[in-house]
Amino acid sequence: MIITIIDGQGGAIGSQLVKMVIKNFPEAEVVAVGTNSIATANMLKAGAVNAATGENAVMVAARRSDIIVGPIGIVLADALLGEVTPAMAAAVGASRAKRILIPMSRCDTLIAGIGSAATGVLLEDSMAKIRQLMEE
Numbered sequence: 001m002i003i004t005i006i007d008g009q010g011g012a013i014g015s016q017l018v019k020m021v022i023k024n025f026p027e028a029e030v031v032a033v034g035t036n037s038i039a040t041a042n043m044l045k046a047g048a049v050n051a052a053t054g055e056n057a058v059m060v061a062a063r064r065s066d067i068i069v070g071p072i073g074i075v076l077a078d079a080l081l082g083e084v085t086p087a088m089a090a091a092v093g094a095s096r097a098k099r100i101l102i103p104m105s106r107c108d109t110l111i112a113g114i115g116s117a118a119t120g121v122l123l124e125d126s127m128a129k130i131r132q133l134m135e136e
Helices: 012-026 037-047 056-064 086-094 119-135
Strands: 001-008 027-033 049-054 067-071 097-103
Touching: 001 012, 001 037, 012 027, 012 037, 012 067, 012 119, 027 037, 027 056, 027 097, 037 049, 049 056, 049 119, 056 086, 097 119
Parallel strands: 001 027, 001 067, 027 049, 067 097
Antiparallel strands: none
């Protein structure tokens, strides 16, 4: 099972996800993809072994992944202050992978029905969703 974590900006969410996925799913191949080199470096510091940066890396990872996890901005062109290119968003959106998207208001997108849950709660919920997918 290949679990790809995509993040941008400073990689704070991605770094937390890398740690949690490695701890909870040691049998999975974890791939960290940053929309910039700082995000990638921080996910590597968090324990990712396989990592890459940029548009082409997102496109290749989207083709190979079974599960993609990241902030909702990874499917929105020009999100994360413009770091998510239209090609990146399209690749993630068209991927055969199951996507677990974490609702973050920093993407200038508000999601109806989602309360203002703390980031930790959202990340724990993403682990529960990965667990469910891995058990299927």
